[in-house]
Amino acid sequence: MSDDLLLRVAALAGWQNVAKSTLTDHYFGTKDGDSRGYPIPLYTTSIDTIWSLFEEFGLYPLLEKLPLQNTQASEQEYSCSHYLISKSDYVLESRGATPAIALCNLLVAISEKIE
Numbered sequence: 001m002s003d004d005l006l007l008r009v010a011a012l013a014g015w016q017n018v019a020k021s022t023l024t025d026h027y028f029g030t031k032d033g034d035s036r037g038y039p040i041p042l043y044t045t046s047i048d049t050i051w052s053l054f055e056e057f058g059l060y061p062l063l064e065k066l067p068l069q070n071t072q073a074s075e076q077e078y079s080c081s082h083y084l085i086s087k088s089d090y091v092l093e094s095r096g097a098t099p100a101i102a103l104c105n106l107l108v109a110i111s112e113k114i115e
Contacts, residue, residue: 012053043104
């Protein structure tokens with residue numbers, strides 16, 4: 001599932017001539033007319049990597065990357081919000097989806113509606 005999703009997102013990002021390395025568990029491909037092969041970013045495992053693709057496409061879903069410290073909230077409010085974030089991460093992971101995979105699925109869904 002994760003490899004298929006990675007390949008779909010890589011295609012949306014413009015990667016071509018994609019092949020899996022025989023030595024490692026990584027994919028390589030070409031992009032922007034450059035014939036040299038480069039490692040394809042880990043869209044399905046890194047929220048920063050998939051988020052940068054959203055930014056590249058000018059897509060900003062109702063989601064904010066929050067800093068680790070919330071200096072404006074009281075300690076009690078921070079603990080409560082931290083619990084909610086941890087709880088939602090647990091729910092996503094218990095369904096087999098991390099936040100990065102959820103963003104990848106969202107990008108694929110958006111692209112299917114646009115096409």
